[in-house]
Amino acid sequence: MAINWDEHAANWESSEATATYANQAFESLQQLVNLHGKHVLDFGCGTGLLSQRLSPIVKDIVALDSSEAMIEQLDDKQLENVEPVVDLLTRGLVAIHPAFRNQFELVVASSVCGFISNYADVCDIIYTILDDGGYFVHWDWLVTDDAESSGISFIHAEQVLTSVGFSEVSVSVPFSITTPEGELDVLMAVAKK
DSSP states (O other), rough: OOOOOOGGGGGGGHHHHHHHHHHHHHHHTTSOOOOTTEEEEEEEEEHHHHHHHTTTSSSSEEEEEEEEHHHHHTTTTTTTTTTEEESSEEEEEHHGGGGGGSEEEEEEEEEEGGGOOOHHHHHHHHHHHHEEEEEEEEEEEBBTTTTTOBBOHHHHHHHHHHTTSSSSEEEEEEEEETTTTTEEEEEEEEEEO
């Protein structure tokens, strides 16, 4: 059953776990990549919690999400160097939308890839829009069984990212989050083109 993200937008940031997740993702990213002056795609940006943290440091951000209500929450943050786009990441979008006319140096996705059914296709598209030497970094709930619909396993992330052509791939658990369901590990996949 697909999640209607529009229904969650208004209250998305009211959960302490949501803010903690964004903070921890941002901190782990800062330890990995020099963010200064980067042209960034925040894939599945939601209400823009990660974009909000990146905005003062990077050159600019294309913030993509399929939920119009989530993008409305991002718009309320009035981040001057963030261009919001309401759409799905497809080859058609990349081919025609002006926000995708230049390659990205960094693509991030916070708690997104584990919820999409076409992870391999999306990774392939991301590979094509990254500069050589650019990074795709995503954080998702760690699962042991890829049949679960809200996370990704180490093996699946490594296999897919390697298969689409990334030259360096590493997967780790940089942090855990306390949620109403208990303590959950977060997978961080780092793929360099």
